[in-house]
Amino acid sequence: MSVTALPRVSPRRRRTDKVMRSLLLVATLIALVPLVFIIYYLLHKGLSAVTSSGFFSTDPNGNFFGNPGGIRSAILGTLEMIALATAISVPVGIAVALYLTEYGKESKFANVIRYFVDVMTGVPSIVFGLFIYIVLVISKIGGAFTGWKGAVAISLLMLPIVIRSSEVVLLLVPSSLREAALALGAPRWRVMLRVVLPTSLSGLVTGSLLAVARGMGETAPLLFTAAGAFALTGNLGAQMNALPIQIYNDIQSPRNAITARAWGAGLTLVALVLIINVIARIASRRSRMA
Amino acid sequence: MEASATTVSGGRSLIERSPLSRLPDQVLQWTLTALAAAILILIAYFFIRLIGQSSTAISHFGWGFVFGNDWNPSHLIFRGLPLLVGTVVTSAIALLIGVPVAIGTALFLIEICPRRFRTPMAILVDLLAAVPSVVYGLWGVFVLAPKLLPVEKWFASTFSFIPWIGGGTVTLYNYFIAGLILAIMILPIVSAIAREVISTVPSEHKEAALALGATRWEMIRMAVLPYSRSGITGGAMLGLGRAIGETIAVVLVIGNADVIGKHLFNQGYSLAAVIANEFGEAANTTLYKSALFEAGLVLFILTLIVNIIARWFVSRGTRTRAAGAVMAGVAVDEV
Amino acid sequence: MIPPETTSKETTTDMSTERRQSDRTEAAAEAKESSAQDAKGHGVNIEALNAYYGDQLAVKNFNIAFPANEVTALIGPSGSGKSTVVRCINRMHEEIPGARAEGSVALDGMNVYEDGVDVTSVRRLIGMVFQKPNPFPTMSVFDNVAAGLRLTGARGINLRERVHRALRAVGLWDEVKNRLDKPGTGLSGGQQQRLCIARTVAVEPEVILMDEPCSALDPVATLKIEELIDELKDRYTIVIVTHNMQQAGRVADSTAFMLEGELIEHGPTTKIFTNPNDERTERYVTGKFG
Numbered sequence: 001m002s003v004t005a006l007p008r009v010s011p012r013r014r015r016t017d018k019v020m021r022s023l024l025l026v027a028t029l030i031a032l033v034p035l036v037f038i039i040y041y042l043l044h045k046g047l048s049a050v051t052s053s054g055f056f057s058t059d060p061n062g063n064f065f066g067n068p069g070g071i072r073s074a075i076l077g078t079l080e081m082i083a084l085a086t087a088i089s090v091p092v093g094i095a096v097a098l099y100l101t102e103y104g105k106e107s108k109f110a111n112v113i114r115y116f117v118d119v120m121t122g123v124p125s126i127v128f129g130l131f132i133y134i135v136l137v138i139s140k141i142g143g144a145f146t147g148w149k150g151a152v153a154i155s156l157l158m159l160p161i162v163i164r165s166s167e168v169v170l171l172l173v174p175s176s177l178r179e180a181a182l183a184l185g186a187p188r189w190r191v192m193l194r195v196v197l198p199t200s201l202s203g204l205v206t207g208s209l210l211a212v213a214r215g216m217g218e219t220a221p222l223l224f225t226a227a228g229a230f231a232l233t234g235n236l237g238a239q240m241n242a243l244p245i246q247i248y249n250d251i252q253s254p255r256n257a258i259t260a261r262a263w264g265a266g267l268t269l270v271a272l273v274l275i276i277n278v279i280a281r282i283a284s285r286r287s288r289m290a
Numbered sequence: 291m292e293a294s295a296t297t298v299s300g301g302r303s304l305i306e307r308s309p310l311s312r313l314p315d316q317v318l319q320w321t322l323t324a325l326a327a328a329i330l331i332l333i334a335y336f337f338i339r340l341i342g343q344s345s346t347a348i349s350h351f352g353w354g355f356v357f358g359n360d361w362n363p364s365h366l367i368f369r370g371l372p373l374l375v376g377t378v379v380t381s382a383i384a385l386l387i388g389v390p391v392a393i394g395t396a397l398f399l400i401e402i403c404p405r406r407f408r409t410p411m412a413i414l415v416d417l418l419a420a421v422p423s424v425v426y427g428l429w430g431v432f433v434l435a436p437k438l439l440p441v442e443k444w445f446a447s448t449f450s451f452i453p454w455i456g457g458g459t460v461t462l463y464n465y466f467i468a469g470l471i472l473a474i475m476i477l478p479i480v481s482a483i484a485r486e487v488i489s490t491v492p493s494e495h496k497e498a499a500l501a502l503g504a505t506r507w508e509m510i511r512m513a514v515l516p517y518s519r520s521g522i523t524g525g526a527m528l529g530l531g532r533a534i535g536e537t538i539a540v541v542l543v544i545g546n547a548d549v550i551g552k553h554l555f556n557q558g559y560s561l562a563a564v565i566a567n568e569f570g571e572a573a574n575t576t577l578y579k580s581a582l583f584e585a586g587l588v589l590f591i592l593t594l595i596v597n598i599i600a601r602w603f604v605s606r607g608t609r610t611r612a613a614g615a616v617m618a619g620v621a622v623d624e625v
Numbered sequence: 626m627i628p629p630e631t632t633s634k635e636t637t638t639d640m641s642t643e644r645r646q647s648d649r650t651e652a653a654a655e656a657k658e659s660s661a662q663d664a665k666g667h668g669v670n671i672e673a674l675n676a677y678y679g680d681q682l683a684v685k686n687f688n689i690a691f692p693a694n695e696v697t698a699l700i701g702p703s704g705s706g707k708s709t710v711v712r713c714i715n716r717m718h719e720e721i722p723g724a725r726a727e728g729s730v731a732l733d734g735m736n737v738y739e740d741g742v743d744v745t746s747v748r749r750l751i752g753m754v755f756q757k758p759n760p761f762p763t764m765s766v767f768d769n770v771a772a773g774l775r776l777t778g779a780r781g782i783n784l785r786e787r788v789h790r791a792l793r794a795v796g797l798w799d800e801v802k803n804r805l806d807k808p809g810t811g812l813s814g815g816q817q818q819r820l821c822i823a824r825t826v827a828v829e830p831e832v833i834l835m836d837e838p839c840s841a842l843d844p845v846a847t848l849k850i851e852e853l854i855d856e857l858k859d860r861y862t863i864v865i866v867t868h869n870m871q872q873a874g875r876v877a878d879s880t881a882f883m884l885e886g887e888l889i890e891h892g893p894t895t896k897i898f899t900n901p902n903d904e905r906t907e908r909y910v911t912g913k914f915g
Binding site: 009013014016017020021023024025026027028030031032034035037038041042045092095096098099100102103104109110112113115116117118119120121122123124125126127130131134135159187188189192213216217218219220223224244247248251252259262263266269270273274277281 | 312314315325326327330335336340390391392394395397398399401402413415417420421422423424425427428431432474477503505506508531536537562565566569589590593594596601
């Protein structure tokens with residue numbers, strides 16, 4: 001028998017293989033088409049708004065004619081609310097993750113917590129908005145609609161993301177390091193603060209930043225909690241404007257000047273979110289190098 | 291403290307018996323446990339309060355709220371079948387379009403794509419998840435809906451013989467557009483979970499298939515897909531949960547008409563959309579507001595059920611911990 | 626186990642306190658000078674120790690005395706419970722889910738399992754060196770050695786001096802004195818393991834447990850560690866788990882042979898290797914099994 005007698009894949013099978021492989025490639029390209037279009041249109045329609053005078057230095061004014069104003073108050077509101085939401089969700093989230101990895105481990109209670117945290121990730125953001133509306137707005141604690149209530153609603157959304165990403169990162173800390181510290185006679189809380197947390201720091205930063213990026217773009221929970229006000233305010237105890245709310249309202253306007261502002265604000269929001277994503281990735285790369 | 295640990299006086303032993311030094315540890319343990327427990331209590335509390343706020347509407351309409359077909363705020367009648375239908379139809383479209391593309395993407399990236407392109411491509415797909423929903427809405431309103439309108443019209447008239455598709459006016463905003471945007475929005479999460487699941491297929495399985503003389507595709511069909519079916523199903527369910535709950539993008543492109551649309555390209559409503567759209571008007575009418583809360587309650591329960599099923603599938607199909615992170619929207623390779 | 630008389634105990638500890646303040650070489654000299662066999666340090670007595678992993682009995686009715694200022698080697702085939710015994714001495718077994726122990730492990734007449742005993746104080750007195758070098762990756766060479774002191778909240782000590790002394794004690798000083806602020810993970814494997822020993826020594830425990838400390842090291846690094854063990858025994862009671870019978874022969878004053886969770890034989894190292902009482906010991910040390 002000569003070597004040429006090696007069996008060959010039948011043409012039909014080879015054709016199927018080729019067709020299916022190209023179909024998978026096509027699927028991937030299809031998946032990327034919307035991204036390309038969205039970025040193209042954001043730049044195409046948003047850049048002129050963003051570069052128009054006063055876009056970042058004036059507030060929306062609600063005038064029916066003339067210049068509708070910029071998005072200064074929306075940016076300030078978004079930054080302030082996301083800062084407060086981060087200040088709530090990141091410490092609490094990391095604390096719960098620490099409970100899961102350092103104390104709860106595989107106990108029943110810990111698994112129940114994991115289960116509900118997972119379930120929480122699937123709760124629609126608008127439902128979180130309703131929760132906060134019922135608990136904080138109806139009762140008029142510190143006024144009806146305020147910025148800090150919006151921040152609380154957003155922090156609820158961020159919480160499960162922070163918890164689950166932190167847990168993954170904390171589990172990556174080798175148990176040999178915990179053992180080394182415990183064997184020196186260190187109390188558990190010091191082991192956590194000085195060994196476990198520093199070792200996983202960059203990973204924790206990455207997870208938190210991804211949660212921030214998610215929280216920043218949320219609109220629905222703000223509708224019922226912070227509502228929208230045009231005026232510039234740094235006061236989290238008052239109604240606040242935010243980029244997503246501004247965009248949502250501007251989309252529904254019949255005026256071209258205002259819909260143009262929506263594109264500009266959309267471009268700004270996406271740019272902010274992307275910057276945070278990039279920082280998160282840099283932080284995670286650093287963690288892998290260490 | 292350090293002195294007492296190493297010196298002994300008055301017959302005391304070398305080893306310390308001080309419960310006081312254990313106090314910080316116990317305080318920390320209890321604090322962390324309490325925080326974790328607070329999450330459970332919080333979810334339960336929210337749920338009960340939401341039921342409480344919905345009770346007026348529940349007692350008024352009973353099951354009619356879910357199955358009755360008459361949403362008429364000006365007459366204070368709230369039978370929300372049109373909302374439910376809209377939610378179901380748009381989510382179904384999202385799954386039909388989004389899931390195959392997501393799986394195809396995942397298979398391509400893990401099994402076919404050259405290694406050096408894999409990460410950049412994956413990052414690009416993940417970027418879709420970074421786009422805020424209001425920006426999807428913006429794009430849907432001003433770009434997607436108007437650009438696709440002629441295509442939809444052509445499609446509806448060409449295939450008018452198929453029920454639910456043709457045979458009526460095609461509106462600018464409709465179920466299909468909403469479903470299409472949802473498909474784009476769920477694509478990254480479904481794809482991320484599919485990637486996670488596919489990458490855990492043991493290489494022995496794949497090599498066994500290849501050693502039998504299978505082509506790449508046959509290997510995928512024989513070794514990869516059967517092994518990862520459960521996880522991929524979970525990912526799809528998770529996408530379904532996202533689609534059901536998505537509000538802002540849908541409210542902008544579904545048309546917000548409070549009757550059941552006659553076909554795919556007709557305007558409608560959804561549970562989430564009605565809350566966002568009508569909450570302002572309902573502010574001072576108890577029954578109206580209660581009805582919107584009930585819409586929220588139905589939405590909550592619906593997503594809860596879908597997510598519980600999803601979690602079951604995902605945790606069967608992957609390492610549980612990774613599943614949790616992926617469910618939280620954080621691909622494991624990112625952290 | 627007979628508790629030593631109160632008076633003798635006081636002298637013991639007074640001396641040990643004094644010694645803590647003196648230089649290491651002085652301490653060694655002093656230790657050599659002192660004639661009483663129990664005046665230098667503290668031994669460990671284990672009585673009726675049973676250790677379990679879940680339902681499985683890993684260590685069965687174990688009785689042994691580790692004399693002060695001696696090196697005792699634990700040998701036996703893998704799975705014989707050597708590491709478990711060592712972990713039970715400073716209660717590190719509690720870090721393994723499902724593991725528990727009963728019986729008595731006494732240091733200085735005090736049972737470490739007694740109610741109310743603070744586990745961190747047990748571990749401060751009974752240090753541990755692990756199989757794989759595990760320096761803290763976020764810490765510099767200096768901080769790694771200082772870690773034990775910082776993590777146990779030690780106050781009123783000269784940190785620099787203690788760290789330098791510990792590094793000299795493990796013979797690492799000349800190799801790292803110019804890179805004290807560099808990451809501890811940048812050292813070679815053998816250096817890392819000596820760093821870990823320095824970290825343990827810096828806390829000034831009474832007993833040092835070593836769980837196969839050389840199994841991840843090359844022969845040259847192994848030799849260095851063995852020389853170090855020989856020096857350290859002037860100051861500490863040492864228990865070393867080893868797979869390597871030559872190593873036990875080189876470093877240990879007495880050797881204990883374990884099989885299937887039971888202590889088969891414990892005696893002077895030369896006797897165990899040349900003329901053991903038990904036939905199973907003989908078969909093991911002559912390489913018939915294991």
